Amino acid sequence: MSRTRTPAEGAASPVPADATTGDPLLEVDGLVVDLPVAGGSVRVVDRVTFDIPPATTVGLIGESGSGKTMTANAVIGLLPNGAETGGELHWQGEDLLRASPARRRRLRGHEIAMIFQDPLAALNPTQTIGRQVGEILRRAGRPRADVRLRVLELLERAGIPEPAARMRSYPHEFSGGLRQRAMIALALAGSPALLLADEPTTALDVTVQARILRLLRSIQQDQGLAMLLVSHDLRVVAHVAHQVVVMYAGRVAERGPTTAVLARPAHPYTRALVESVPAVRTRTALAHPLPGTPATPANRPPGCAFHPRCPLAQDQCRTEEPEPRPVAPGRWAACHFAEELLQR
């Protein structure tokens, strides 16, 4: 068993950078989501821009109130009632924000599939796993004779042992890890081009988490899938994502290749996140905890939303909101002092 670790130099290369280039599958450009609240609305996603190239995993990271889940919900078309959207959202060139509900339903589960944190809530408790996976195949028009074989194939691909016996099990008979594998089989049944995973391992024990992340990586690589991974856990994103988008209070603080961003953050918030992650093998995280609590879209400080917690904040940060701008090849950051941070 070979294991390679680089010395902790802040962070290190997680995934081989084998992302193919080409037209992005998904383009998110200035996306805005307003949610209704008593007496008005709150902008929970504010001018968010990033894209997902084919066969690439993009990690969407942030703390509570950062807007990461609402951004993902906008992509999949599952925003709460009364939500207003703005900006642009293009799927292989198609304008999703202006697509018909019928078209969005057809996309969901087929071209874009999802897995969630709690598979027990997402699976149908009254049907066997095999039947649920089979239903997606039948709906996609696969001949009846093929369905069983393909179900077995999918369960096996998701790492479910003894698929022929397990396809007759109900979700409650599965452990947490197996349920998440069943969810993955279900997601793959529609042969999606993009897999959206919202906190897929948050509810799992560490040993199970490691296996599920490994499975997601291998599926992503073997099938050339694109993946949008939403997580609060920088470690998870570092392990599977080629690109990372760091969100704070509804906006993008920074984005770029995961390795580069984590090794040398261009935004003080990213740097603080990296420093807050407790290392397993060393004692590090307590030195300089970030003060305060994450700003939320409903309580956005003026200027840069991060300034009340930022060790580098100047007068300019209190009044002038920084726009995300290119700071290095392939990297954007919304900080007045990004260049200086990069040079440290």
Place this chain on the structure above:
Amino acid sequence: MSLLEVNDLRVSFARRNAWFRSRSADFVAVDGVSLAVAPDEIVGLVGESGSGKTTVARAIVGLVRPGSGAVLLDGVPLGPVGRRTTAQQRAAQMVFQDPRSSLSPRMTVTAIINEAWRTHPESAPPGDRTAALHRLLDDVGLDASVARHRADELSGGQCQRVSIARALAVRPRLLVCDEAVSALDVSVQAQILRLLVDLRERHHLAMLFISHDLGVVHQIADRIAVMRRGVVVEEGRTTDVLGAPRHEYTRSLLDAALELSTTDAQDRSGN
């Protein structure tokens, strides 16, 4: 001498068959656990879900009755919570995982702390309660203005600070923290860990710090015990256990734990 000692603790729960109403074999949650926490010491208790960590914690504060074995404070065996002297009840206080559900949402912070003082009047400060309340809030890094807020108006991190203040209000000697930082945002988690370490220094507190997160435990614990299926499989100084684990299970936990500095997630401990 140890402040807290847990000797060969066993806890089992009756398992009833819902269909036939018959009683099947009991489920053994804790199967012979021994632990010791010295004054001023932070002991980490780690393990995956179902390993029995929380049951150990609940037995220590008297919320479950052990089948056999003993929990001793200063060498004196403790009974279930109702049979403990008030001094024994005050000595070990618990901080829970989810600060939002462990605080009554409609109570103000002042009311929450006053309730602790009413439960244990001998721990209540003589004289000016308001000044004492402000000192207590300051101790956990909260502004005095928080006192008049209701719990549901506070952030997760603030709620957890209030939970800690409520535990400190009765001047305990041991804090039992059950996943006390697991539900917090990572930037807030670091603050609370820092606070716990500072409080230990300031108040000579001992702590049993329960977590599934090896990284978090490494930041805070002097010693660490690893639980699996109701037993402690390995125990020792944190640096020894996490630096050179002797038990195979500890090694598999370490292999599975993600680090930012890990280059390759592939492999590890087979599928």
